[in-house]
Amino acid sequence: MSGKRGTTLSEEQFPVRQKRPFILSKFLYDADKGTVMDRDSSSWAKILGFYSIFYGVLAALVAVCMWVFFQTLDPRIPKWTLDESLIGTNPGLGFRPLPTEDNVESTLIWYKGTEYENYKHWTNSLNEFLAVYKTPGLTPGRGQNIYNCDYNQPPPRGQVCDVDIKTWEPCTQENNYSYHKSAPCIFLKLNKIYGWIPEFFNDSSDLPETMPKHLKTYIEQIQIKERHKMNTVWVSCEGENPADQENIGPINYLPFRGFPGYFYPYQNSEGYLSPLVAVHFQRPKRGIIINVECKAWARNIHHDRKERIGSVHFELLID
Numbered sequence: 001m002s003g004k005r006g007t008t009l010s011e012e013q014f015p016v017r018q019k020r021p022f023i024l025s026k027f028l029y030d031a032d033k034g035t036v037m038d039r040d041s042s043s044w045a046k047i048l049g050f051y052s053i054f055y056g057v058l059a060a061l062v063a064v065c066m067w068v069f070f071q072t073l074d075p076r077i078p079k080w081t082l083d084e085s086l087i088g089t090n091p092g093l094g095f096r097p098l099p100t101e102d103n104v105e106s107t108l109i110w111y112k113g114t115e116y117e118n119y120k121h122w123t124n125s126l127n128e129f130l131a132v133y134k135t136p137g138l139t140p141g142r143g144q145n146i147y148n149c150d151y152n153q154p155p156p157r158g159q160v161c162d163v164d165i166k167t168w169e170p171c172t173q174e175n176n177y178s179y180h181k182s183a184p185c186i187f188l189k190l191n192k193i194y195g196w197i198p199e200f201f202n203d204s205s206d207l208p209e210t211m212p213k214h215l216k217t218y219i220e221q222i223q224i225k226e227r228h229k230m231n232t233v234w235v236s237c238e239g240e241n242p243a244d245q246e247n248i249g250p251i252n253y254l255p256f257r258g259f260p261g262y263f264y265p266y267q268n269s270e271g272y273l274s275p276l277v278a279v280h281f282q283r284p285k286r287g288i289i290i291n292v293e294c295k296a297w298a299r300n301i302h303h304d305r306k307e308r309i310g311s312v313h314f315e316l317l318i319d
């Protein structure tokens, strides 16, 4: 039955189109029928009309979405903070100067102390990095927001603390950061995390097992002599292995052995610059690679060498 019906449908209802040879120029524009691509002008007008409305509505939707998005955004406050954000709550530690750009994987600071040509990469790189600290005008808003902070004088909201690197003798530009004396200065910086508040090790009777002895002794002395400085994120640098510890020689920290607590929390105030600690390696052994590990110390900084959090690793090789 159905088969029969199927045959009755064919010719009258769906007449076979007259086959014409396909000619491209005629398809694109047929002067006889007045069609373009086989459609006449009213058909094109409909298509045009449809797409202009379609894209118009699309553009309006995008505009509404963007407007809603920007309404909920404060340019000074990141949308996701601390636990919610991917960076998390554990600040990383970074060092400067960095090896050349074509060698991003490397953390080796290698130079010959006797040749300016040889160590100028490192000192130039530090000059560049420290320029914003020397010249407040280079950071927008820093000039008018700068405040002379101290432990008992934290900055008012919106103002930023000064980082006075000019007096960090011998780690100054004028002294070539002491590179020419084969006693280089390396600068440490704690990565900024919006709203992060350090939990200080501010009681020398309650310091962690893993903290190096020399730092513990130092904190004990600070507690006796300069108690008001206890709210500090402490810093330690050490040779990684026993051989490195022997070769690393005495280390001095400028201006102080940590990041002062009054720099935190970082609230993206205009002109903010992270505090720095200059680590002066005073007599590192020459001609041998020395593995150095520096750590930042607060109760809420966890150390993980592999994940590179809370600590930083680099090597020194001074010929």
Ligand SMILES: *[C@@H]1O[C@H](CO)[C@@H](O)[C@H](O)[C@H]1NC(C)=O
Binding pocket: 116, 174, 175, 176, 180
């Ligand atoms: C630092 O390096 C410069 C080369 O630009 C050199 O002229 C100067 O003597 C060096 N400074 C010191 C204190 O050695």
Ligand SMILES: *[C@@H]1O[C@H](CO)[C@@H](O)[C@H](O)[C@H]1NC(C)=O
Binding pocket: 198, 199, 200, 201, 202, 231
């Ligand atoms: C010590 O640090 C804790 C946690 O950071 C802080 O709450 C406390 O006020 C500090 N103590 C002093 C005496 O500043």
